Amino acid sequence: MTPAFELEGETATTHHTNSANNGANDNQIGFKSRVSVIGSGSWGSVAAKLVAFNTLNLSSFHDEVKMWVFEETLQSGEKLTDAINRTNENIKYLPGIKLGKNVIADPDLDNAQEDVHFVYGHDVYIQLKMQTCWFLSPPHQFIDNICKSLVGKVRSDAEAISLIKGMEVKIEGPCLISTYISEQLGINCSVLMGANLANEIAEEKFSEATVGYRNNREIAEQWVQLFTTPYFMVTPVQDVEGVELCGTLKNVVAIAAGFVDGLDMGNNMKAAIIKFGLREMRDFCKLLFSSVKDDTFFESCGVADVITTCFGGRNRKVAEAFAKNGGKRSFDELEAEMLQGQKLQGVPTAREVYEVLRHWGLLELFPLFATVHEICSGCLPPSAIVIYSEKKPRLPV
Numbered sequence: 001m002t003p004a005f006e007l008e009g010e011t012a013t014t015h016h017t018n019s020a021n022n023g024a025n026d027n028q029i030g031f032k033s034r035v036s037v038i039g040s041g042s043w044g045s046v047a048a049k050l051v052a053f054n055t056l057n058l059s060s061f062h063d064e065v066k067m068w069v070f071e072e073t074l075q076s077g078e079k080l081t082d083a084i085n086r087t088n089e090n091i092k093y094l095p096g097i098k099l100g101k102n103v104i105a106d107p108d109l110d111n112a113q114e115d116v117h118f119v120y121g122h123d124v125y126i127q128l129k130m131q132t133c134w135f136l137s138p139p140h141q142f143i144d145n146i147c148k149s150l151v152g153k154v155r156s157d158a159e160a161i162s163l164i165k166g167m168e169v170k171i172e173g174p175c176l177i178s179t180y181i182s183e184q185l186g187i188n189c190s191v192l193m194g195a196n197l198a199n200e201i202a203e204e205k206f207s208e209a210t211v212g213y214r215n216n217r218e219i220a221e222q223w224v225q226l227f228t229t230p231y232f233m234v235t236p237v238q239d240v241e242g243v244e245l246c247g248t249l250k251n252v253v254a255i256a257a258g259f260v261d262g263l264d265m266g267n268n269m270k271a272a273i274i275k276f277g278l279r280e281m282r283d284f285c286k287l288l289f290s291s292v293k294d295d296t297f298f299e300s301c302g303v304a305d306v307i308t309t310c311f312g313g314r315n316r317k318v319a320e321a322f323a324k325n326g327g328k329r330s331f332d333e334l335e336a337e338m339l340q341g342q343k344l345q346g347v348p349t350a351r352e353v354y355e356v357l358r359h360w361g362l363l364e365l366f367p368l369f370a371t372v373h374e375i376c377s378g379c380l381p382p383s384a385i386v387i388y389s390e391k392k393p394r395l396p397v
């Protein structure tokens, strides 16, 4: 389509009204959606790269992708945001990878929704439902503060997608991050999960992912379009809870796999852990949401993510070191030393799952999940991943 209308220096995609009937034909104006990425860790940066590649080619989106950065000062004295904008690389969390010139790092969360006035100011019919798209990718322990600082600032028809693997535990029970975002910001929130080790996708090695959506297939298709590249294949699944819980719970299984590696117990044992883990993932999901579909476990967000994280993820790696040290060095210490600012999700998730299960009196039914937390918190030695008390097998066999 020939661009015919200039707005603030940018071309819109459809027809313009003349000044005499300004307003009368406003509903013919197509607006471009703007994408903001909230979070700039290794995965947030890769996600920005994927999306920025697509916004350049999709006429319905603004080229620019703003990426909110939790500001920090690098050892050189330079601010991380300045370094990203100077080099077009996230030199701390994803060094060596160009993000795309249209990715703009910004430390001010308010700027992530700056087009609100732009859109209201022109009082137009919104052709695209997804006028402002967000996706949120900070580690889950930080989402609370981020949402609080966004409350009341996000337009209600914005669409969000969460890439966060984790969950919130409230007094009344567990709460999915996507639900939490929806409740806090009053917007719809889909999820994207999958076997997605960030460093591999950054190097454009092939990977699959799953978009979990609630009921709007059209929105899901837009997310698929925004993320899909020749090396990143995205499948929509109408099971937001199943997709998100798979992404969340597999990190606990990966910690167990790391213990097995640290204890040099072999690949067969690790495969057993993966099997037990998948079973507990399924049971936990169904306990929380009977709507969760069996097929979801066979998508990238399910078995594929468990496998890749149990073999190549950070949770596995740090848990291996923890077991090798006989549990004498804490996860916090090892995480700081080995990951240099990157964050593990498996340890806090294991604690959260444990709290939920204890609250419901169901710990006995989830021996793998329970044992992982008890080891992480120092109540049991790493070897308890197989042998619990009195040398009885703790795993369900």
Ligand SMILES: NC(=O)C1=CN([C@@H]2O[C@H](COP(=O)(O)OP(=O)(O)OC[C@H]3O[C@@H](n4cnc5c(N)ncnc54)[C@H](O)[C@@H]3O)[C@@H](O)[C@H]2O)C=CC1
Binding pocket: 039, 040, 041, 042, 043, 044, 045, 069, 070, 071, 093, 137, 138, 139, 140, 142, 163, 164, 165, 166, 196, 197, 198, 199, 341, 342, 343, 344, 345
């Ligand atoms: N890295 C990966 O391979 C993948 C990660 N994920 C998920 O993506 C989410 C984000 O993880 P990553 O991008 O890997 O992060 P990361 O672990 O690489 O980096 C840590 C991030 O936390 C931020 N941060 C530190 N303190 C903060 C604070 N007080 N408030 C807000 N942010 C703060 C840092 O700026 C940095 O962006 C997690 O839920 C993770 O499970 C999902 C798929 C792949």
Ligand SMILES: O=C(CO)COP(=O)(O)O
Binding pocket: 165, 194, 195, 196, 197, 198, 254, 305, 308, 309, 312, 313, 314, 315, 316, 344, 345
């Ligand atoms: O979620 C991930 C891969 O899909 C990343 O896992 P780790 O955080 O263990 O690296």
